[in-house]
Amino acid sequence: MSARAADLSDRARDLFSAEQQRICDELSRLDGSKQFQTDEWLRAGGGGGLTRILADGHLFEKAGVNTSAVWGELDDIALKKLGGSERDFFAAGLSLVLHPRSPMVPTLHANFRYLRRGASAWFGGGSDLTPYYPYREDVVEFHGAWKAVCDRHDVTYYPRFKKWCDEYFYIPHRGEARGVGGIFFDDLAGDLEKGFAFVADCCRNVLAPYIVIAERRRHEPYTEEERRFQFFRRGRYVEFNLIYDRGTSFGLATQGRVESILMSLPPLAGWWYAYEPQPHSREAAAMQYFQPQDWL
Protein backbone atom coordinates (compact mmCIF):
# COMPACT_ATOMS: atom_id res chain seq x y z
CA MET A 1 0.00 0.00 0.00
CA SER A 2 1.47 3.40 -0.93
CA ALA A 3 1.63 6.12 1.73
CA ARG A 4 -0.76 8.22 -0.35
CA ALA A 5 -3.42 5.52 -0.55
CA ALA A 6 -3.07 4.94 3.18
CA ASP A 7 -3.62 8.63 3.77
CA LEU A 8 -6.87 8.64 1.84
CA SER A 9 -8.11 5.56 3.68
CA ASP A 10 -7.74 7.32 7.00
CA ARG A 11 -9.17 10.58 5.73
CA ALA A 12 -12.17 8.86 4.12
CA ARG A 13 -12.91 6.96 7.32
CA ASP A 14 -12.60 10.13 9.40
CA LEU A 15 -14.85 12.02 7.00
CA PHE A 16 -17.57 9.36 7.13
CA SER A 17 -17.41 9.14 10.94
CA ALA A 18 -17.69 12.88 11.42
CA GLU A 19 -20.51 13.15 8.89
CA GLN A 20 -22.38 10.25 10.50
CA GLN A 21 -22.44 12.13 13.80
CA ARG A 22 -23.53 15.39 12.19
CA ILE A 23 -26.21 13.68 10.05
CA CYS A 24 -27.66 11.81 13.04
CA ASP A 25 -27.80 15.04 15.06
CA GLU A 26 -29.63 16.79 12.22
CA LEU A 27 -32.05 13.93 11.68
CA SER A 28 -32.83 13.65 15.35
CA ARG A 29 -33.65 17.38 15.45
CA LEU A 30 -35.73 17.02 12.31
CA ASP A 31 -37.63 14.07 13.76
CA GLY A 32 -38.26 15.99 16.94
CA SER A 33 -39.03 13.01 19.16
CA LYS A 34 -36.31 10.37 19.22
CA GLN A 35 -32.56 9.82 19.42
CA PHE A 36 -30.48 7.30 17.49
CA GLN A 37 -29.46 4.08 19.16
CA THR A 38 -25.91 2.95 18.39
CA ASP A 39 -24.45 -0.48 17.78
CA GLU A 40 -20.73 -0.97 17.26
CA TRP A 41 -19.55 -4.14 15.58
CA LEU A 42 -16.20 -5.68 14.75
CA ARG A 43 -15.26 -7.70 11.70
CA ALA A 44 -13.17 -10.82 12.37
CA GLY A 45 -10.88 -10.17 9.37
CA GLY A 46 -10.23 -6.50 10.25
CA GLY A 47 -12.21 -3.34 10.92
CA GLY A 48 -15.85 -2.90 11.84
CA GLY A 49 -18.64 -0.38 11.86
CA LEU A 50 -21.11 1.78 13.70
CA THR A 51 -24.83 1.26 13.00
CA ARG A 52 -27.17 4.01 14.16
CA ILE A 53 -30.95 3.60 14.05
CA LEU A 54 -33.86 5.84 14.98
CA ALA A 55 -37.13 3.89 15.15
CA ASP A 56 -40.76 4.92 15.72
CA GLY A 57 -40.14 8.66 15.65
CA HIS A 58 -42.57 11.41 14.76
CA LEU A 59 -41.24 11.88 11.25
CA PHE A 60 -39.28 8.65 10.78
CA GLU A 61 -40.76 5.22 11.12
CA LYS A 62 -37.19 3.94 10.65
CA ALA A 63 -34.01 5.85 9.88
CA GLY A 64 -30.60 4.24 9.63
CA VAL A 65 -27.18 5.87 9.28
CA ASN A 66 -24.27 3.42 9.09
CA THR A 67 -20.54 3.69 8.73
CA SER A 68 -18.03 0.92 8.29
CA ALA A 69 -14.31 0.66 7.63
CA VAL A 70 -13.07 -2.84 6.85
CA TRP A 71 -9.82 -4.19 5.50
CA GLY A 72 -7.79 -7.33 5.08
CA GLU A 73 -7.67 -10.09 2.47
CA LEU A 74 -10.68 -10.91 0.29
CA ASP A 75 -11.78 -14.51 0.77
CA ASP A 76 -12.67 -16.87 -2.11
CA ILE A 77 -16.38 -15.98 -2.11
CA ALA A 78 -15.65 -12.26 -2.35
CA LEU A 79 -12.99 -12.86 -5.01
CA LYS A 80 -15.44 -14.86 -7.09
CA LYS A 81 -18.07 -12.10 -6.81
CA LEU A 82 -15.64 -9.29 -7.64
CA GLY A 83 -13.37 -11.02 -10.18
CA GLY A 84 -9.60 -10.46 -10.43
CA SER A 85 -6.93 -11.97 -8.20
CA GLU A 86 -5.89 -9.06 -5.92
CA ARG A 87 -6.95 -9.86 -2.34
CA ASP A 88 -5.61 -6.92 -0.30
CA PHE A 89 -8.40 -4.36 0.24
CA PHE A 90 -9.71 -1.45 2.29
CA ALA A 91 -13.30 -0.17 2.17
CA ALA A 92 -14.88 2.67 4.11
CA GLY A 93 -18.43 3.88 3.65
CA LEU A 94 -21.35 5.89 4.92
CA SER A 95 -24.96 4.76 4.16
CA LEU A 96 -28.25 6.24 5.10
CA VAL A 97 -31.83 5.17 4.49
CA LEU A 98 -34.76 7.22 5.81
CA HIS A 99 -38.22 5.66 5.88
CA PRO A 100 -40.70 8.35 7.00
CA ARG A 101 -44.07 7.40 8.43
CA SER A 102 -46.14 9.73 6.23
CA PRO A 103 -46.64 8.60 2.63
CA MET A 104 -46.46 12.27 1.65
CA VAL A 105 -42.77 12.39 2.66
CA PRO A 106 -40.34 10.51 0.39
CA THR A 107 -37.81 7.85 1.34
CA LEU A 108 -34.18 8.91 1.02
CA HIS A 109 -31.17 6.74 0.34
CA ALA A 110 -27.54 7.77 0.13
CA ASN A 111 -24.25 5.91 0.19
CA PHE A 112 -20.67 7.15 -0.20
CA ARG A 113 -17.65 4.92 -0.17
CA TYR A 114 -13.89 4.79 -0.66
CA LEU A 115 -12.40 1.53 -1.90
CA ARG A 116 -8.87 0.38 -2.37
CA ARG A 117 -7.86 -2.94 -3.87
CA GLY A 118 -4.14 -3.52 -4.21
CA ALA A 119 -2.77 -0.35 -5.78
CA SER A 120 -6.12 0.85 -7.23
CA ALA A 121 -8.39 3.17 -5.30
CA TRP A 122 -11.63 4.94 -6.13
CA PHE A 123 -14.71 6.63 -4.71
CA GLY A 124 -18.29 5.63 -5.32
CA GLY A 125 -21.65 6.77 -4.08
CA GLY A 126 -24.82 8.67 -4.75
CA SER A 127 -28.18 9.65 -3.37
CA ASP A 128 -31.66 8.93 -4.70
CA LEU A 129 -35.21 9.79 -3.71
CA THR A 130 -38.26 7.52 -3.58
CA PRO A 131 -41.48 9.52 -3.24
CA TYR A 132 -44.84 7.80 -2.72
CA TYR A 133 -47.03 10.66 -3.94
CA PRO A 134 -46.12 12.90 -6.87
CA TYR A 135 -44.98 16.45 -6.04
CA ARG A 136 -43.02 17.73 -8.99
CA GLU A 137 -41.47 20.60 -7.03
CA ASP A 138 -39.96 18.10 -4.56
CA VAL A 139 -38.31 16.08 -7.32
CA VAL A 140 -37.00 19.26 -8.95
CA GLU A 141 -35.69 20.44 -5.54
CA PHE A 142 -33.82 17.18 -5.13
CA HIS A 143 -32.30 17.01 -8.62
CA GLY A 144 -31.52 20.74 -8.59
CA ALA A 145 -29.61 20.42 -5.33
CA TRP A 146 -27.52 17.51 -6.65
CA LYS A 147 -26.84 19.27 -9.92
CA ALA A 148 -25.52 22.24 -7.94
CA VAL A 149 -23.22 20.04 -5.84
CA CYS A 150 -21.98 18.21 -8.97
CA ASP A 151 -21.44 21.40 -10.98
CA ARG A 152 -19.14 22.85 -8.30
CA HIS A 153 -16.72 20.00 -9.04
CA ASP A 154 -17.20 18.95 -12.65
CA VAL A 155 -19.96 19.94 -15.07
CA THR A 156 -19.90 16.47 -16.63
CA TYR A 157 -20.85 14.82 -13.29
CA TYR A 158 -24.58 15.55 -13.05
CA PRO A 159 -25.59 14.38 -16.55
CA ARG A 160 -23.44 11.22 -16.24
CA PHE A 161 -24.34 10.39 -12.66
CA LYS A 162 -28.04 11.14 -13.13
CA LYS A 163 -28.19 8.68 -16.05
CA TRP A 164 -26.17 6.11 -14.12
CA CYS A 165 -28.62 6.41 -11.22
CA ASP A 166 -31.60 5.82 -13.51
CA GLU A 167 -29.88 2.73 -14.89
CA TYR A 168 -28.82 1.36 -11.52
CA PHE A 169 -32.06 1.82 -9.54
CA TYR A 170 -34.17 0.03 -12.11
CA ILE A 171 -36.38 -3.02 -11.45
CA PRO A 172 -36.28 -5.01 -14.72
CA HIS A 173 -39.06 -7.48 -13.82
CA ARG A 174 -41.42 -4.53 -13.11
CA GLY A 175 -40.20 -2.27 -15.91
CA GLU A 176 -40.08 0.51 -13.29
CA ALA A 177 -37.47 2.68 -11.60
CA ARG A 178 -37.24 2.30 -7.80
CA GLY A 179 -37.90 6.00 -7.35
CA VAL A 180 -37.13 9.26 -9.14
CA GLY A 181 -33.36 8.79 -9.11
CA GLY A 182 -30.73 11.34 -8.22
CA ILE A 183 -27.03 10.62 -8.76
CA PHE A 184 -24.97 7.41 -8.73
CA PHE A 185 -21.27 6.88 -9.49
CA ASP A 186 -18.93 4.01 -8.95
CA ASP A 187 -15.59 4.82 -10.57
CA LEU A 188 -14.12 8.09 -9.33
CA ALA A 189 -10.49 7.07 -9.72
CA GLY A 190 -7.53 9.03 -11.11
CA ASP A 191 -7.39 12.32 -9.22
CA LEU A 192 -8.33 11.08 -5.77
CA GLU A 193 -8.04 14.52 -4.19
CA LYS A 194 -10.71 15.74 -6.57
CA GLY A 195 -12.80 12.66 -5.70
CA PHE A 196 -12.35 13.26 -1.98
CA ALA A 197 -13.39 16.91 -2.29
CA PHE A 198 -16.50 15.91 -4.25
CA VAL A 199 -17.53 13.14 -1.86
CA ALA A 200 -16.95 15.40 1.15
CA ASP A 201 -19.20 18.03 -0.45
CA CYS A 202 -21.84 15.35 -1.16
CA CYS A 203 -21.81 14.23 2.48
CA ARG A 204 -22.11 17.78 3.78
CA ASN A 205 -25.13 18.43 1.54
CA VAL A 206 -26.81 15.03 1.65
CA LEU A 207 -29.68 16.20 3.87
CA ALA A 208 -30.16 19.72 2.49
CA PRO A 209 -32.82 19.06 -0.18
CA TYR A 210 -34.46 16.35 1.93
CA ILE A 211 -35.02 18.70 4.87
CA VAL A 212 -36.75 21.21 2.58
CA ILE A 213 -38.99 18.47 1.16
CA ALA A 214 -39.75 16.84 4.52
CA GLU A 215 -40.65 20.15 6.18
CA ARG A 216 -42.88 20.97 3.21
CA ARG A 217 -44.80 17.65 3.39
CA ARG A 218 -44.70 16.40 6.95
CA HIS A 219 -47.93 18.05 8.07
CA GLU A 220 -50.02 17.06 5.05
CA PRO A 221 -52.91 14.82 6.10
CA TYR A 222 -53.13 11.31 4.67
CA THR A 223 -55.62 8.46 4.66
CA GLU A 224 -55.38 4.76 5.45
CA GLU A 225 -55.63 4.13 1.70
CA GLU A 226 -52.63 6.38 1.09
CA ARG A 227 -50.70 4.59 3.81
CA ARG A 228 -51.55 1.33 2.04
CA PHE A 229 -50.17 2.71 -1.22
CA GLN A 230 -46.96 3.50 0.67
CA PHE A 231 -46.78 -0.16 1.82
CA PHE A 232 -47.32 -1.31 -1.76
CA ARG A 233 -44.55 0.96 -3.09
CA ARG A 234 -42.25 -0.11 -0.26
CA GLY A 235 -42.72 -3.65 -1.59
CA ARG A 236 -40.95 -2.51 -4.77
CA TYR A 237 -38.17 -1.09 -2.60
CA VAL A 238 -37.75 -4.50 -0.97
CA GLU A 239 -37.75 -6.24 -4.37
CA PHE A 240 -34.99 -3.97 -5.65
CA ASN A 241 -32.83 -4.21 -2.54
CA LEU A 242 -33.04 -7.99 -2.11
CA ILE A 243 -32.83 -8.97 -5.79
CA TYR A 244 -30.70 -6.34 -7.54
CA ASP A 245 -28.75 -4.16 -5.13
CA ARG A 246 -25.09 -5.11 -5.50
CA GLY A 247 -24.09 -3.88 -2.05
CA THR A 248 -26.81 -5.95 -0.37
CA SER A 249 -26.06 -9.16 -2.24
CA PHE A 250 -22.29 -8.74 -1.79
CA GLY A 251 -22.77 -8.02 1.91
CA LEU A 252 -25.03 -11.03 2.53
CA ALA A 253 -22.87 -13.41 0.45
CA THR A 254 -19.69 -12.36 2.26
CA GLN A 255 -21.18 -12.65 5.74
CA GLY A 256 -21.41 -8.95 6.48
CA ARG A 257 -23.42 -7.86 9.53
CA VAL A 258 -26.95 -8.76 8.44
CA GLU A 259 -28.85 -6.24 10.58
CA SER A 260 -26.64 -3.39 9.34
CA ILE A 261 -27.03 -4.42 5.68
CA LEU A 262 -30.79 -4.90 5.92
CA MET A 263 -31.47 -1.70 7.87
CA SER A 264 -32.39 -0.42 4.37
CA LEU A 265 -35.61 -2.47 4.37
CA PRO A 266 -38.82 -0.65 5.27
CA PRO A 267 -40.56 -1.27 8.61
CA LEU A 268 -43.76 -2.40 6.82
CA ALA A 269 -44.30 -3.38 3.20
CA GLY A 270 -47.10 -5.15 1.39
CA TRP A 271 -47.82 -7.23 -1.67
CA TRP A 272 -51.35 -7.33 -3.02
CA TYR A 273 -52.00 -9.38 -6.10
CA ALA A 274 -52.16 -7.43 -9.37
CA TYR A 275 -52.73 -4.09 -7.65
CA GLU A 276 -53.62 -1.35 -10.15
CA PRO A 277 -54.33 2.25 -9.13
CA GLN A 278 -57.68 3.76 -10.14
CA PRO A 279 -57.47 5.63 -13.45
CA HIS A 280 -56.79 9.38 -12.99
CA SER A 281 -56.04 8.92 -9.26
CA ARG A 282 -53.01 10.39 -7.50
CA GLU A 283 -51.66 6.85 -7.25
CA ALA A 284 -51.91 6.44 -11.03
CA ALA A 285 -50.09 9.76 -11.43
CA ALA A 286 -47.41 8.57 -9.00
CA MET A 287 -46.73 5.45 -11.06
CA GLN A 288 -45.77 7.70 -14.00
CA TYR A 289 -42.92 9.06 -11.87
CA PHE A 290 -41.20 5.68 -11.86
CA GLN A 291 -40.08 5.93 -15.44
CA PRO A 292 -36.69 7.65 -15.81
CA GLN A 293 -37.10 11.21 -17.11
CA ASP A 294 -35.40 14.60 -17.24
CA TRP A 295 -36.60 16.50 -14.14
CA LEU A 296 -34.77 19.81 -14.53
Next chain:
Amino acid sequence: MSARAADLSDRARDLFSAEQQRICDELSRLDGSKQFQTDEWLRAGGGGGLTRILADGHLFEKAGVNTSAVWGELDDIALKKLGGSERDFFAAGLSLVLHPRSPMVPTLHANFRYLRRGASAWFGGGSDLTPYYPYREDVVEFHGAWKAVCDRHDVTYYPRFKKWCDEYFYIPHRGEARGVGGIFFDDLAGDLEKGFAFVADCCRNVLAPYIVIAERRRHEPYTEEERRFQFFRRGRYVEFNLIYDRGTSFGLATQGRVESILMSLPPLAGWWYAYEPQPHSREAAAMQYFQPQDWL
Protein backbone atom coordinates in the same frame (compact mmCIF):
# COMPACT_ATOMS: atom_id res chain seq x y z
CA MET B 1 -40.17 -36.21 -28.15
CA SER B 2 -41.22 -39.83 -27.52
CA ALA B 3 -44.92 -40.68 -27.47
CA ARG B 4 -44.61 -41.74 -23.84
CA ALA B 5 -43.12 -38.42 -22.69
CA ALA B 6 -45.84 -36.59 -24.62
CA ASP B 7 -48.44 -38.66 -22.79
CA LEU B 8 -47.09 -37.66 -19.39
CA SER B 9 -47.02 -33.97 -20.34
CA ASP B 10 -50.74 -34.03 -21.07
CA ARG B 11 -51.57 -36.16 -18.05
CA ALA B 12 -49.50 -33.95 -15.73
CA ARG B 13 -51.18 -30.82 -17.05
CA ASP B 14 -54.63 -32.36 -16.67
CA LEU B 15 -53.84 -33.53 -13.15
CA PHE B 16 -52.68 -30.07 -12.07
CA SER B 17 -55.71 -28.38 -13.63
CA ALA B 18 -58.20 -30.71 -11.98
CA GLU B 19 -56.43 -30.43 -8.63
CA GLN B 20 -56.33 -26.64 -8.86
CA GLN B 21 -60.10 -26.54 -9.17
CA ARG B 22 -60.64 -28.98 -6.31
CA ILE B 23 -58.12 -27.19 -4.05
CA CYS B 24 -59.70 -23.78 -4.70
CA ASP B 25 -63.14 -25.17 -3.91
CA GLU B 26 -61.88 -26.63 -0.64
CA LEU B 27 -60.02 -23.46 0.33
CA SER B 28 -62.99 -21.28 -0.42
CA ARG B 29 -65.18 -23.48 1.81
CA LEU B 30 -62.50 -23.40 4.51
CA ASP B 31 -62.22 -19.61 4.32
CA GLY B 32 -65.98 -19.28 4.54
CA SER B 33 -66.26 -15.76 3.11
CA LYS B 34 -64.66 -15.36 -0.28
CA GLN B 35 -64.26 -16.93 -3.71
CA PHE B 36 -61.13 -17.09 -5.84
CA GLN B 37 -60.66 -14.61 -8.65
CA THR B 38 -59.16 -16.07 -11.82
CA ASP B 39 -56.65 -14.67 -14.30
CA GLU B 40 -55.67 -16.60 -17.39
CA TRP B 41 -52.46 -15.65 -19.15
CA LEU B 42 -50.71 -16.77 -22.31
CA ARG B 43 -46.97 -17.11 -22.88
CA ALA B 44 -45.68 -15.73 -26.18
CA GLY B 45 -43.36 -18.72 -26.76
CA GLY B 46 -46.06 -21.36 -26.04
CA GLY B 47 -48.49 -22.26 -23.28
CA GLY B 48 -49.79 -20.19 -20.39
CA GLY B 49 -51.36 -20.44 -17.00
CA LEU B 50 -54.25 -19.87 -14.65
CA THR B 51 -53.65 -17.76 -11.53
CA ARG B 52 -56.30 -17.94 -8.82
CA ILE B 53 -56.24 -15.62 -5.82
CA LEU B 54 -58.47 -15.25 -2.78
CA ALA B 55 -57.78 -11.97 -0.95
CA ASP B 56 -59.05 -10.47 2.33
CA GLY B 57 -61.01 -13.52 3.40
CA HIS B 58 -61.98 -14.56 6.94
CA LEU B 59 -59.21 -17.12 7.26
CA PHE B 60 -56.90 -16.10 4.43
CA GLU B 61 -55.40 -12.66 4.08
CA LYS B 62 -54.06 -13.91 0.73
CA ALA B 63 -54.25 -17.36 -0.84
CA GLY B 64 -52.91 -18.17 -4.28
CA VAL B 65 -53.26 -21.37 -6.31
CA ASN B 66 -51.53 -21.27 -9.70
CA THR B 67 -51.14 -23.68 -12.57
CA SER B 68 -49.07 -23.24 -15.70
CA ALA B 69 -48.10 -25.38 -18.66
CA VAL B 70 -45.45 -23.86 -20.91
CA TRP B 71 -43.35 -25.25 -23.73
CA GLY B 72 -41.11 -24.30 -26.61
CA GLU B 73 -37.42 -23.49 -26.95
CA LEU B 74 -35.36 -22.16 -24.03
CA ASP B 75 -33.86 -18.74 -24.82
CA ASP B 76 -30.24 -17.80 -24.07
CA ILE B 77 -31.00 -16.40 -20.60
CA ALA B 78 -32.80 -19.59 -19.54
CA LEU B 79 -30.06 -21.75 -21.07
CA LYS B 80 -27.40 -19.86 -19.13
CA LYS B 81 -29.35 -20.30 -15.88
CA LEU B 82 -30.02 -24.00 -16.43
CA GLY B 83 -26.78 -25.08 -18.16
CA GLY B 84 -26.61 -27.66 -20.96
CA SER B 85 -27.43 -27.09 -24.60
CA GLU B 86 -30.86 -28.76 -25.05
CA ARG B 87 -33.47 -26.10 -25.78
CA ASP B 88 -36.70 -28.06 -26.35
CA PHE B 89 -38.75 -28.14 -23.13
CA PHE B 90 -42.15 -28.64 -21.51
CA ALA B 91 -43.02 -27.64 -17.94
CA ALA B 92 -46.31 -28.00 -16.09
CA GLY B 93 -46.82 -27.12 -12.45
CA LEU B 94 -49.20 -26.43 -9.60
CA SER B 95 -48.23 -23.97 -6.83
CA LEU B 96 -50.03 -22.82 -3.77
CA VAL B 97 -49.21 -20.36 -1.02
CA LEU B 98 -51.63 -19.67 1.82
CA HIS B 99 -51.09 -16.60 4.02
CA PRO B 100 -53.69 -16.71 6.81
CA ARG B 101 -54.60 -13.56 8.72
CA SER B 102 -54.20 -15.04 12.20
CA PRO B 103 -50.61 -15.48 13.41
CA MET B 104 -51.83 -18.64 15.17
CA VAL B 105 -52.43 -20.33 11.79
CA PRO B 106 -49.33 -21.28 9.78
CA THR B 107 -48.48 -20.34 6.20
CA LEU B 108 -48.55 -23.25 3.75
CA HIS B 109 -46.56 -23.61 0.55
CA ALA B 110 -46.69 -26.46 -1.96
CA ASN B 111 -45.49 -26.88 -5.51
CA PHE B 112 -45.59 -29.90 -7.82
CA ARG B 113 -44.16 -29.92 -11.32
CA TYR B 114 -43.41 -32.09 -14.32
CA LEU B 115 -40.49 -31.12 -16.50
CA ARG B 116 -39.19 -32.42 -19.78
CA ARG B 117 -36.06 -31.20 -21.50
CA GLY B 118 -35.21 -32.97 -24.75
CA ALA B 119 -35.53 -36.68 -23.98
CA SER B 120 -35.23 -36.32 -20.16
CA ALA B 121 -38.27 -35.94 -17.97
CA TRP B 122 -38.77 -35.77 -14.21
CA PHE B 123 -41.10 -34.71 -11.42
CA GLY B 124 -40.30 -32.27 -8.65
CA GLY B 125 -42.21 -30.72 -5.81
CA GLY B 126 -42.92 -30.64 -2.12
CA SER B 127 -44.84 -28.93 0.61
CA ASP B 128 -43.60 -27.06 3.66
CA LEU B 129 -45.15 -25.31 6.64
CA THR B 130 -44.22 -21.94 8.17
CA PRO B 131 -45.85 -21.47 11.57
CA TYR B 132 -45.59 -18.19 13.46
CA TYR B 133 -46.30 -19.56 16.93
CA PRO B 134 -45.01 -22.90 18.15
CA TYR B 135 -47.56 -25.72 18.42
CA ARG B 136 -45.68 -28.97 18.39
CA GLU B 137 -48.78 -31.06 17.63
CA ASP B 138 -49.33 -29.03 14.43
CA VAL B 139 -45.82 -29.66 13.18
CA VAL B 140 -46.12 -33.36 14.02
CA GLU B 141 -49.50 -33.49 12.24
CA PHE B 142 -47.92 -32.00 9.12
CA HIS B 143 -44.82 -34.18 9.02
CA GLY B 144 -46.83 -37.30 9.95
CA ALA B 145 -49.23 -36.73 7.07
CA TRP B 146 -46.39 -36.32 4.56
CA LYS B 147 -44.59 -39.37 5.91
CA ALA B 148 -47.76 -41.39 5.38
CA VAL B 149 -48.12 -40.17 1.77
CA CYS B 150 -44.44 -40.88 1.06
CA ASP B 151 -44.47 -44.33 2.68
CA ARG B 152 -47.33 -45.48 0.44
CA HIS B 153 -44.97 -45.07 -2.54
CA ASP B 154 -41.42 -45.59 -1.31
CA VAL B 155 -40.16 -45.82 2.27
CA THR B 156 -36.95 -44.02 1.29
CA TYR B 157 -38.89 -40.91 0.21
CA TYR B 158 -39.76 -39.28 3.53
CA PRO B 159 -36.28 -39.35 5.12
CA ARG B 160 -34.65 -38.15 1.85
CA PHE B 161 -37.23 -35.52 1.00
CA LYS B 162 -37.53 -34.22 4.57
CA LYS B 163 -33.77 -33.64 4.69
CA TRP B 164 -33.81 -32.07 1.23
CA CYS B 165 -36.57 -29.70 2.36
CA ASP B 166 -34.54 -28.62 5.41
CA GLU B 167 -31.59 -27.93 3.14
CA TYR B 168 -33.57 -26.09 0.48
CA PHE B 169 -35.69 -23.80 2.68
CA TYR B 170 -32.72 -22.44 4.59
CA ILE B 171 -31.75 -18.76 4.88
CA PRO B 172 -27.93 -18.77 5.11
CA HIS B 173 -27.52 -15.09 6.04
CA ARG B 174 -29.87 -15.61 9.02
CA GLY B 175 -28.70 -19.11 9.95
CA GLU B 176 -32.42 -20.06 10.12
CA ALA B 177 -34.84 -22.33 8.27
CA ARG B 178 -37.77 -20.56 6.59
CA GLY B 179 -40.25 -22.68 8.53
CA VAL B 180 -40.48 -26.19 9.94
CA GLY B 181 -39.97 -27.92 6.59
CA GLY B 182 -41.93 -30.82 5.17
CA ILE B 183 -40.81 -32.54 1.97
CA PHE B 184 -38.93 -31.36 -1.14
CA PHE B 185 -37.73 -33.32 -4.17
CA ASP B 186 -36.41 -32.31 -7.55
CA ASP B 187 -35.28 -35.40 -9.39
CA LEU B 188 -38.02 -38.03 -9.65
CA ALA B 189 -36.86 -39.46 -12.97
CA GLY B 190 -36.58 -43.08 -14.15
CA ASP B 191 -39.93 -44.76 -13.51
CA LEU B 192 -42.19 -41.83 -14.47
CA GLU B 193 -45.39 -43.81 -13.80
CA LYS B 194 -44.26 -44.25 -10.21
CA GLY B 195 -43.45 -40.53 -10.11
CA PHE B 196 -46.85 -39.63 -11.53
CA ALA B 197 -48.68 -41.79 -9.00
CA PHE B 198 -46.71 -40.22 -6.14
CA VAL B 199 -47.25 -36.63 -7.31
CA ALA B 200 -50.97 -37.29 -7.89
CA ASP B 201 -51.24 -38.63 -4.34
CA CYS B 202 -49.36 -35.56 -3.03
CA CYS B 203 -51.78 -33.21 -4.81
CA ARG B 204 -54.84 -35.05 -3.49
CA ASN B 205 -53.53 -34.82 0.08
CA VAL B 206 -51.89 -31.42 0.01
CA LEU B 207 -54.58 -29.73 2.11
CA ALA B 208 -55.41 -32.59 4.47
CA PRO B 209 -53.00 -31.80 7.36
CA TYR B 210 -53.40 -28.06 6.82
CA ILE B 211 -57.16 -28.17 7.25
CA VAL B 212 -56.77 -30.01 10.57
CA ILE B 213 -54.25 -27.41 11.77
CA ALA B 214 -56.19 -24.39 10.51
CA GLU B 215 -59.46 -25.57 12.10
CA ARG B 216 -57.60 -26.19 15.35
CA ARG B 217 -56.06 -22.68 15.48
CA ARG B 218 -58.34 -20.32 13.60
CA HIS B 219 -60.41 -19.24 16.59
CA GLU B 220 -57.51 -18.68 18.99
CA PRO B 221 -57.37 -15.03 20.06
CA TYR B 222 -54.28 -13.01 19.26
CA THR B 223 -52.89 -9.59 20.12
CA GLU B 224 -51.48 -6.72 18.03
CA GLU B 225 -48.04 -7.71 19.31
CA GLU B 226 -48.55 -11.26 17.99
CA ARG B 227 -49.68 -9.88 14.66
CA ARG B 228 -46.49 -7.80 14.61
CA PHE B 229 -44.44 -10.96 15.20
CA GLN B 230 -46.21 -12.47 12.19
CA PHE B 231 -45.14 -9.46 10.06
CA PHE B 232 -41.57 -9.86 11.29
CA ARG B 233 -41.51 -13.57 10.44
CA ARG B 234 -43.11 -12.88 7.06
CA GLY B 235 -40.09 -10.63 6.42
CA ARG B 236 -37.94 -13.77 6.57
CA TYR B 237 -40.32 -15.41 4.07
CA VAL B 238 -39.77 -12.49 1.69
CA GLU B 239 -35.99 -12.68 2.15
CA PHE B 240 -35.97 -16.37 1.27
CA ASN B 241 -38.27 -16.05 -1.73
CA LEU B 242 -36.56 -13.04 -3.30
CA ILE B 243 -32.96 -14.02 -2.61
CA TYR B 244 -32.78 -17.82 -2.65
CA ASP B 245 -35.85 -19.44 -4.19
CA ARG B 246 -34.77 -20.91 -7.52
CA GLY B 247 -38.24 -20.88 -9.05
CA THR B 248 -38.69 -17.20 -8.25
CA SER B 249 -35.31 -16.09 -9.59
CA PHE B 250 -35.66 -18.27 -12.70
CA GLY B 251 -39.17 -16.93 -13.31
CA LEU B 252 -38.18 -13.28 -12.92
CA ALA B 253 -35.00 -13.62 -15.01
CA THR B 254 -36.86 -15.35 -17.85
CA GLN B 255 -39.71 -12.83 -17.97
CA GLY B 256 -42.36 -15.06 -16.47
CA ARG B 257 -45.65 -13.45 -15.39
CA VAL B 258 -44.49 -11.34 -12.44
CA GLU B 259 -47.79 -11.18 -10.55
CA SER B 260 -48.16 -14.97 -10.72
CA ILE B 261 -44.59 -15.58 -9.55
CA LEU B 262 -44.78 -13.06 -6.70
CA MET B 263 -48.22 -14.16 -5.46
CA SER B 264 -46.08 -16.07 -2.91
CA LEU B 265 -45.17 -12.84 -1.10
CA PRO B 266 -47.16 -12.01 2.03
CA PRO B 267 -49.72 -9.18 2.03
CA LEU B 268 -47.85 -7.36 4.83
CA ALA B 269 -44.34 -7.93 6.17
CA GLY B 270 -42.06 -5.88 8.38
CA TRP B 271 -38.42 -5.30 9.16
CA TRP B 272 -37.48 -3.85 12.54
CA TYR B 273 -33.84 -3.33 13.29
CA ALA B 274 -32.19 -6.02 15.41
CA TYR B 275 -35.50 -7.39 16.71
CA GLU B 276 -35.00 -9.93 19.49
CA PRO B 277 -37.88 -11.70 21.23
CA GLN B 278 -38.13 -11.37 25.03
CA PRO B 279 -36.39 -14.23 26.83
CA HIS B 280 -38.77 -17.11 27.72
CA SER B 281 -41.56 -15.61 25.57
CA ARG B 282 -43.63 -17.59 23.06
CA GLU B 283 -41.78 -15.68 20.33
CA ALA B 284 -38.44 -16.84 21.70
CA ALA B 285 -39.79 -20.41 21.74
CA ALA B 286 -40.97 -20.00 18.15
CA MET B 287 -37.49 -18.99 16.97
CA GLN B 288 -36.21 -22.38 18.19
CA TYR B 289 -38.50 -24.02 15.62
CA PHE B 290 -36.54 -22.53 12.75
CA GLN B 291 -33.61 -24.85 13.21
CA PRO B 292 -34.01 -28.10 11.23
CA GLN B 293 -34.91 -30.98 13.54
CA ASP B 294 -36.53 -34.42 13.62
CA TRP B 295 -40.23 -33.80 14.33
CA LEU B 296 -41.61 -37.34 14.36
